[in-house]
Amino acid sequence: MEACTRGIWAGLSFQEKEQLLRGMIALCPSGMEYIGVRMFERFGQRTETGVFLHAGREFVFVPGDRVTLGWNRWQDGMNEETSADLFETVSEYGVEDVRAFLAGQMSPVRDAAIAPMLVECGTQSLGWIEVTEEEACARHEPDFAAELERFKHSELKSFEQYQAFRLDRQGEDVRIQLYNEGVTLEALLEEQAEAGFGLLTEDEWEYLYGGGCRTLFPWGDSFDYTMKLKHFGSLERLTVMVEESAETDPSLVVEDKRPYHLELPNFFGLQFAGDPYKVELTVDPSGEVLPKGGDGGGMICGGMGPLVGYLPAAAVYYRDGSADELDWEDLIDSMYYRRVIRLTDLAL
Structure with a gap:
């Protein structure tokens, strides 16, 4: 030992x-x-x-x-x-x-x-279980299917019905999670x-x-204060220097595509x-x-x-x-x- x-x-x-x-x-x-x-x-x-x-x-x-x-x-x-x-x-x-x-x-x-x-x-969610669309429709109330269709045709990135279900857009797919109300x-x-x-x-x-x-x-x-944080984004203004005709443009700002630092x-x-x-x-x-x-x-x-x-x-x-x-x-x-x-x- x-x-x-x-x-x-x-x-x-x-x-x-x-x-x-x-x-x-x-x-x-x-x-x-x-x-x-x-x-x-x-x-x-x-x-x-x-x-x-x-x-x-x-x-x-x-x-x-x-x-x-x-x-x-x-x-x-x-x-x-x-x-x-x-x-x-x-x-x-x-x-x-x-x-x-x-x-x-x-x-x-x-x-x-x-x-x-x-x-x-990594961690696993205690209160939410990821399921397929078929599993969600089978386990949920009849109006779930209608809510899911509305979400698919909306521009929302996510939608949650409190302690019922969560919908998250992932490209062309929708991630579905159901509330795990029975867990102790x-x-x-x-x-x-x-x-x-x-x-x-x-x-x-x-x-x-x-x-x-x-x-x-x-x-x-x-x-x-250089971190990128969920709910706040980048805590500093990131700039990139690019060469254009042997000159640089320090004012050019690009999207911060870094991962959230505290999740690494x-x-x-x-x-x-x-x-x-x-x-x-x-x-x-x-x-x-x-x-x-x-x-x-x-x-x-x-x-x-x-x-x-x-x-x-x-x-x-x-x-x-x-x-x-x-x-x-x-x-x-x-x-x-x-x-x-x-x-x-x-x-x-």
């Missing part, structure tokens, strides 16, 4: 890593395939690790570690731009002590031992356990997102929603549900700008203090989950 802790894992040779990774298959549910070794690097951290595949879904090996989690003070401190932006935004709400305000939004500082795991790279936490945990998977705890999620960093964001204490794979090869309207499910051993990575869009809807509005999605240790006031039915509409396999019984 010691070889699968992060410090020792990083020093193993390629052949030693391959041997361990192939041996992990014996601890996995039937159908797990080993794909190979891949390097992931971002925010100053890097991991050479194994990629696996199960029923079309990618998993990566994440080495374990002993880390400090939570946040209550700066490591490096904000730069001038972030400091001015943050103070201006929160002062409108009577906040004078910015550090105390931020600490009140974060999980408490604590030490944690994280076991080595295979972790699903108990049923989800039981289903995944029977299949050989577990769900993340808050400690594991914070480690997977920040890698044990002691800064506010996984990249540092200051906000990155991190240093473990994991993708996060990067959207404060979405939350990821974590469950503590006591059965307490702690949504991570969002606040249901509360801060954005409240008129906050990118910095504060995206704290729930970008800050490593953000914890939504009002989540326990919501019913399960209210949470699952925007909730996603990822599966894990804890390798605590790995024989070396």
Whole structure:
């Protein structure tokens, strides 16, 4: 097991890593395939690790570690731009002590031992199930077919009937999702356990997102105003220089076709929603549900700008203090989950 802790894992040779990774298959549910070794690097951290595949879904090996989690003070401190932006935004709400305000939004500082795991790279929606048009028409009320036809002949990109169905245009096709009203936490945990998977705890999620960093964001204490964010788009005006008759035109602006930065794979090869309207499910051993990575869009809807509005999605240790006031039915509409396999019984 010691070889699968992060410090020792990083020093193993390629052949030693391959041997361990192939041996992990014996601890996995039937159908797990080993794909190979891949390097992931971002925010100053890097991991050479194994990629696996199960029923079309990618998993990566994440080495374990002993880390400090939570946040209550700066490591490096904000730069001038972030400091001015943050103070201006929160002062409108009577906040004078910015550090105390931020600490009140974060999980408490604590030490944690994280076991080595295979972790699903992406997330799956808990409250919505993707279906075919035939399945949707068969399972839904008669007026669904009429709503679908109206959508097809409209110019709308998406349409949602609350806790009923969602329609999203994808080229010439329409993606259909139905609300999964019958799902319960108990049923989800039981289903995944029977299949050989577990769900993340808050400690594991914070480690997977920040890698044990002691800064506010996984990249540092200051906000990155060069990012492209969902709901805000590009935070900077991008220009391109083109050569025309040996001269350049600095005023030529092109569409920003970059992906949303917070959705890109991190240093473990994991993708996060990067959207404060979405939350990821974590469950503590006591059965307490702690949504991570969002606040249901509360801060954005409240008129906050990118910095504060995206704290729930970008800050490593953000914890939504009002989540326990919501019913399960209210949470699952925007909730996603990822599966894990804890390798605590790995024989070396």
